[in-house]
Amino acid sequence: MSNAPTSEVLLRQIERFQGRVLLAGLPADALLGDLPQARGWSWHAGDARQLEGRYPDRCHFGATPPEGPFDAAVLFLPKSRELTDYLLAALANCVPDGELYLVGEKRAGVERASKQLGEFGRASKLDSARHCQLWHTHIDGAPAAPDLHALAQRYELPLADGPLQVVTLPGVFSHGRLDRGSALLLEHLDKLPTGHLLDFGCGAGVLGATLKRRYPQSQLTLLDVDAFAVESSRLTLAANGLEGEVIAGDGIDAAPENLAAIVSNPPFHQGVHTSYAATEHLLRQSARHLASGGELRLVANSFLKYPPLIEQHLGPCRTLAEADGFRIYSARR
Known part of the structure; x- marks a missing residue:
């Protein structure tokens, strides 16, 4: 199975994602197979069912994240700006003193969303390929979990x-x-x-x-x-x-x-x-x-x-x- 362009951009930096990584809003592709310690979080019932079928007990479905702790978290950019705010806050809470990444297509507005990521620490662009960008910040401390x-x-x-x-x-x-x-x-x-x-x-x-x-x-x-x-x-x-x-x-x-x-x-x-x-x-x-x-x-x-x-x-x-x-x-x- 081929990976989505966003997943391929992540895999170009695979050494960053070897530990306990939470992949939020991930596509239903082979990324979990490439990152054996990673866990998925999906709010799309179809994607979650496919991933759970392929990688049992490794994809959580719901509006709130799975129990941590995690070393790092990656947000695959969703369509809604307000949802992005909530998800970044939820993920920042999951990775106290850890790494938070944002990946998405340029035409979906990932560059604009990097400013939302920047509210949690200095955001830097790590990669740009396949019409996608990968951004990163380090989370200092443990921000409060947002109340959905x-x-x-x-x-x-x-x-x-x-x-x-x-x-x-x-x-x-x-x-x-x-x-x-x-x-x-x-x-x-x-x-x-x-x-x-x-x-x-x-x-x-x-x-x-x-x-x-x-x-x-x-x-x-x-x-x-x-x-x-x-x-x-x-x-x-x-x-x-x-x-x-x-x-x-x-x-x-x-x-x-x-x-x-x-x-x-x-x-x-x-x-x-x-x-x-x-x-x-x-x-x-x-x-x-x-x-x-x-x-x-x-x-x-x-x-x-x-x-x-x-x-x-x-x-x-x-x-x-x-x-x-x-x-x-x-x-x-």
Whole structure:
């Protein structure tokens, strides 16, 4: 298996990473095989599952780091600036009097993020190759561990049945605000089949919480690939006194079966790249997870050609609404 460019840049300095190293946000490649004493920390359920399958007991999944101590830590630059702040602080706490590294693609903004690294000590660039950069600083002492929940943003949504409290953590889609697609879908959640409902790609849990309030007798599951989204959804449900099962999983394959409805503002970003693979897989596989008569209802950018895919794999596709460059699609099994 070939390594990601960021991993290759690390391996050019392999002597630095021989000890107990924590690799945070690492790609699902062979890097752990090259660094036998290293440990992975991933908040992407798919990457974590792949790494755990290849390197058992060596990759931790979650929104907080594994127990240390570590001699050094490496952050593979995430997309969100606020998430980078949290992760650097968490890693600095994991390596008291140790080394902290930052690696990322130039086009993802690694040079800008090196200034965030510089808040923990003098940052220096060690290498530049494969369109990536590797930065380093030494951690003096043991900075306090950041309180993840204290970094949450809260806002209130005025809904017809009363205000809904939304709690979002750094790095979660639409952190601190409601996106236009979800806002449109929230207006079109009536007449769903009753039974087991799934909020697919739940993010901060806005759709799931709204569904549980509107259909209180229904069983609710919320699913996301991202550990920070899973934690945000749990916080949102708790803030509104609502119950639901929140699970981490990579795509619709991780979802329960025999669902009455799948409701989604599906994800289409993977790192700095745009990817529609998870949504297209959802459209192909949703029939396997829906009960007979079960409904798929989702919002999507109107330029995306989803109806033919929905009709091919599920059934006749109706457009329930269109506004602000988005459409609401519905199809029943």
